[in-house]
Amino acid sequence: GAGVSQTPSNKVTEKGKYVELRCDPISGHTALYWYRQSLGQGPEFLIYFQGTGAADDSGLPNDRFFAVRPEGSVSTLKIQRTERGDSAVYLCASSLRNSGGSPLHFGNGTRLTVT
């Protein structure tokens, strides 16, 4: 079956611009996660959805970052007034349920470059 799909795979934008990154989770997975991975580092948690609601957004770095999942499936991560420090690979993952033991299945990420 299809895995987690993320689009675009690469995004180059100018400082100050607005970007949207899309994630299509595995069908039937109720939990969806966004992580950010900087070069040479492990992924860092941003936000987690259970269904349509954000259950934990404690990893969002500031109010320029926002994510939605209006129908409990596809999710969009939105970044306003982008800064060069936002450059990273943004990974989306989904899992079958939201329990602490449910493994995450990751997409291939969107590589965001802010110039």
Added chain:
Amino acid sequence: GQQLNQSPQSMFIQEGEDVSMNCTSSSIFNTWLWYKQDPGEGPVLLIALYKAGELTSNGRLTAQFGITRKDSFLNISASIPSDVGIYFCAGYHGSSNTGKLIFGQGTTLQVKP
């Protein structure tokens, strides 16, 4: 924030050799996961561990959940060139039942044919 200390940071080995890497935490984790990431791709789950002391194998890979719940190791036996990549440990903090998976900083493995 919560940190997982993963070591070694990198390894360069000969094909056929065994590999061992580990992960430690200052606090308890109730699940340990090991992922592998290839360039340009997302992490792929290798092994999941759910109970202290659990020893689980997946082909040439073996991982254990430490008795103290504060550590885990991953062994790869008889390495082959396709084992090249970055290996991450990850875990759910003992007090958390949400999706906030904490990752180590990764071990980069290079295999010389």
